[in-house]
Amino acid sequence: MPAERLLPDAESADLVALAREIARDELAPVAAEYEEAERFPREQFRLLGKSGLLGLPYSEHWGGGDVPYETYLQALEEIASAWMSVGVGLSVHTMSCFSLAHYGTDEQRDEWLPAMLGGELLGAYALSETHAGSDAAALSTRARRDGEDYVVNGTKAWITAGGQADFYTTMVRTSDDGAKGISCLLVDASTPGLEAAAPERKMGLTGSTTAQMIFSDARVPTTRLIGGEGAGLKIALDSLASGRLGIAACSVGLAQAALDEAVEYSKARQQFGKPIIENQGLEFLLADMAAAVETSRAMYLDAARRRDRGMPFQRQASVAKLVATDSAMKVTTDAVQVLGGAGYTRDFPVERYMREAKVPQIFEGTNQIQRMVIARHLKEA
Amino acid sequence: MTNIVVLVKQVPDTYSERKLNESDHTLDRESADAVIDEINERAVEEALKIKEAGEGEVTVLCVGPDRATDAIRKALSMGADKAVHVSDEALQGSDMVATAKVIAGALGKVDGYDLVIAGNEASDGRGGAIPAMLAEILGVPQLTHARELSLEGTTLKVDRETEDGVTHLEANLPAVVSVTEKINEPRYPSFKGIMAAKKKPVETLTVADLGVDAGELGLSGAAATVLEAAPKPPRAAGERVEDDGDGGTKVVEYLAGQKLI
Numbered sequence: 001m002p003a004e005r006l007l008p009d010a011e012s013a014d015l016v017a018l019a020r021e022i023a024r025d026e027l028a029p030v031a032a033e034y035e036e037a038e039r040f041p042r043e044q045f046r047l048l049g050k051s052g053l054l055g056l057p058y059s060e061h062w063g064g065g066d067v068p069y070e071t072y073l074q075a076l077e078e079i080a081s082a083w084m085s086v087g088v089g090l091s092v093h094t095m096s097c098f099s100l101a102h103y104g105t106d107e108q109r110d111e112w113l114p115a116m117l118g119g120e121l122l123g124a125y126a127l128s129e130t131h132a133g134s135d136a137a138a139l140s141t142r143a144r145r146d147g148e149d150y151v152v153n154g155t156k157a158w159i160t161a162g163g164q165a166d167f168y169t170t171m172v173r174t175s176d177d178g179a180k181g182i183s184c185l186l187v188d189a190s191t192p193g194l195e196a197a198a199p200e201r202k203m204g205l206t207g208s209t210t211a212q213m214i215f216s217d218a219r220v221p222t223t224r225l226i227g228g229e230g231a232g233l234k235i236a237l238d239s240l241a242s243g244r245l246g247i248a249a250c251s252v253g254l255a256q257a258a259l260d261e262a263v264e265y266s267k268a269r270q271q272f273g274k275p276i277i278e279n280q281g282l283e284f285l286l287a288d289m290a291a292a293v294e295t296s297r298a299m300y301l302d303a304a305r306r307r308d309r310g311m312p313f314q315r316q317a318s319v320a321k322l323v324a325t326d327s328a329m330k331v332t333t334d335a336v337q338v339l340g341g342a343g344y345t346r347d348f349p350v351e352r353y354m355r356e357a358k359v360p361q362i363f364e365g366t367n368q369i370q371r372m373v374i375a376r377h378l379k380e381a
Numbered sequence: 382m383t384n385i386v387v388l389v390k391q392v393p394d395t396y397s398e399r400k401l402n403e404s405d406h407t408l409d410r411e412s413a414d415a416v417i418d419e420i421n422e423r424a425v426e427e428a429l430k431i432k433e434a435g436e437g438e439v440t441v442l443c444v445g446p447d448r449a450t451d452a453i454r455k456a457l458s459m460g461a462d463k464a465v466h467v468s469d470e471a472l473q474g475s476d477m478v479a480t481a482k483v484i485a486g487a488l489g490k491v492d493g494y495d496l497v498i499a500g501n502e503a504s505d506g507r508g509g510a511i512p513a514m515l516a517e518i519l520g521v522p523q524l525t526h527a528r529e530l531s532l533e534g535t536t537l538k539v540d541r542e543t544e545d546g547v548t549h550l551e552a553n554l555p556a557v558v559s560v561t562e563k564i565n566e567p568r569y570p571s572f573k574g575i576m577a578a579k580k581k582p583v584e585t586l587t588v589a590d591l592g593v594d595a596g597e598l599g600l601s602g603a604a605a606t607v608l609e610a611a612p613k614p615p616r617a618a619g620e621r622v623e624d625d626g627d628g629g630t631k632v633v634e635y636l637a638g639q640k641l642i
Binding site: 002010011014015017018021022024047050051052056065067 | 396414454455458569570571572573575576578579
């Protein structure tokens with residue numbers, strides 16, 4: 001059953017309806033097959049691009065949709081509820097455009113942003129390294145200035161759409177000055193010396209390629225430096241604050257899909273001569289699942305509405321990410337319980353949902369990092 | 382320039398449970414999500430293709446309650462240029478003849494039409510007679526059940542497909558065409574289309590604007606009366622065939638018993 005949403009205007013409602021229609025007709029029917037085959041849904045991203053969904057929260061001036069985060073995230077949630085890999089890819093693409101959109105010069109934005117938002121290109125975000133995950137400031141991929149270029153060497157890790165994307169928003173070290181020595185480069189995928197390693201063999205989100213990106217004397221023009229040398233960590237953390245709202249929305253979509261599946265199954269499945277949904281034990285379980293989904297949606301929307309009004313939203317974004325991803329883990333696990341033995345088989349989607357729900361608790365800031373962020377705000381208040 | 386009018390109907394979503402009102406057996410519009418009928422999206426697509434291939438203007442014409450504006454906006458966001466919406470409580474329960482007259486009346490308000498494109502049958506009422514009735518009232522050729530359509534100048538060619546086979550039809554404009562599911566795959570609106578739709582003109586008319594006799598409209602004006610309606614019985618359990626080496630034969634026997642083969 002579609003979520004009952006409060007949207008700010010008729011255009012937002014139409015946009016979310018479009019996302020739902022594409023999700024239902026184009027994504028849901030092939031999701032299981034692609035996930036099983038570990039096949040990256042490039043064509044589906046092209047369709048999203050053609051429909052104008054790859055640049056929603058950015059300025060119309062550069063080809064974006066200028067829609068509020070409140071609307072963008074609900075469209076994203078609809079996509080993720082049909083296919084989590086595509087939802088996460090869309091969220092990461094949107095985050096990968098953040099640096100240029102918010103920190104680039106007008107000249108840089110005029111040159112690259114229209115293509116990034118226009119739907120033809122897909123973006124990736126390269127911050128983590130094998131030894132710099134939660135401690136992002138420890139990153140060691142080095143960019144050395146050489147004439148009009150930076151020469152980049154090192155390996156970025158856990159890159160969503162790694163090897164598939166057309167550009168990589170990449171955090172590199174331009175000096176040894178700790179957190180102040182990090183800079184942001186917008187790297188074209190065709191840069192000589194940039195290669196993807198073999199994709200990671202993951203527990204879930206198998207349609208979404210995750211790979212290390214290896215820089216070997218890759219020359220990136222200095223014109224592709226975003227926000228000045230040393231601004232990289234601030235840009236990265238700023239991007240993540242918005243990005244984790246995307247992950248919260250995706251997780252709500254995933255949990256909603258699991259809930260819908262569980263409700264449908266428990267109405268149809270008969271035991272002891274009646275549908276199993278008639279048992280109070282299951283009623284309460286399903287009610288708790290619904291409460292978790294709706295609480296999580298309310299949380300990310302509260303953060304989004306603050307963001308849309310130009311208010312601080314970082315603490316709320318961390319709460320939303322924490323609550324939504326933990327809820328998705330619980331709801332998808334309970335959905336497997338509702339479907340019983342059937343739920344444990346690959347003939348039903350809920351075991352996949354359960355596998356897919358794990359990684360949102362880990363990426364874009366582990367939930368332990370979210371708690372640190374929340375606690376820091378409490379201490380500083 | 383070809384002026385194309387596309388007939389659009391808002392129907393209960395086929396994905397949701399559809400019900401009739403117990404009191405008067407009309408559609409219970411509150412019980413289901415309301416969407417543009419899918420066949421109408423194909424009609425809009427065909428109109429847009431003609432427009433894009435040459436010159437033309439696409440007007441959406443909808444008869445339906447106020448909330449049918451959602452269906453109109455969908456057609457506009459796909460790329461139609463403007464819309465006419467006939468909305469009047471007096472229309473509630475109107476039969477097909479009355480509806481065709483209202484549509485014909487509304488067409489008189491469109492600044493000259495060359496081609497009317499409709500779906501061959503709405504997914505709710507499934508009458509499938511409106512396009513033919515409309516052509517009759519207008520006194521123009523009807524080319525129904527089109528699976529393919531081409532327009533050269535003012536000559537319209539249609540491949541009409543029914544259970545009896547395919548008929549090749551040709552007519553001069555103005556004409557009424559109805560399309561089947563095979564006509565095309567409709568485009569999705571784009572986000573830009575959604576934003577553009579809100580600036581496109583929608584003219585709202587009532588029955589009084591059309592010169593149609595109000596006495597012929599609504600439930601009281603309908604030529605036929607629904608006396609009784611009952612929901613479809615729930616689907617019965619299927620028949621299970623155990624394969625003890627003779628599964629194929631049993632399946633064939635079952636199909637023959639159902640007169641399917």
